[in-house]
Every structure is written in structure tokens, then in C-alpha cells.
Amino acid sequence: MKIEFKQPKYIFPIILLPFMLLLNYGMQSFADSEEVSDGQGTEDLQESVGDVSDQIQKQRH
Numbered sequence: 001m002k003i004e005f006k007q008p009k010y011i012f013p014i015i016l017l018p019f020m021l022l023l024n025y026g027m028q029s030f031a032d033s034e035e036v037s038d039g040q041g042t043e044d045l046q047e048s049v050g051d052v053s054d055q056i057q058k059q060r061h
Helices: 008-031 054-060
Strands: none
Touching: none
């Protein structure tokens, strides 16, 4: 069985693959440069959970 590489079903992926990889690399490098490095996104997050009353604790156990 011999593969004929001149058929379009084999030529198109070989031609498009390098462009797709370059596009992916460009998009990843662009997305990495937009990250917030000064920590402004964590100011609105609540880091601790409030105290739970004894009545609620007794209901769950």
C-alpha cells in the first residue's frame, strides 16, 4: 500500500500546520503579557470564612 502525498487530503494539513502552530504561539505569548502582576485582582476576594454559629454546627452533625 503506497500513500500518494499529492492528494489534497495530505497536502492541506502539511501546509496549514506551521501556520496554525505560529498562530497558537503568538496568541499564547500575547495572553501571557496581559497578566496582572501587582495583585490587584485579589483585593475583592474574601480569604477567610466567617464564624459559624453553634446552632448551625449542631444541625449539620
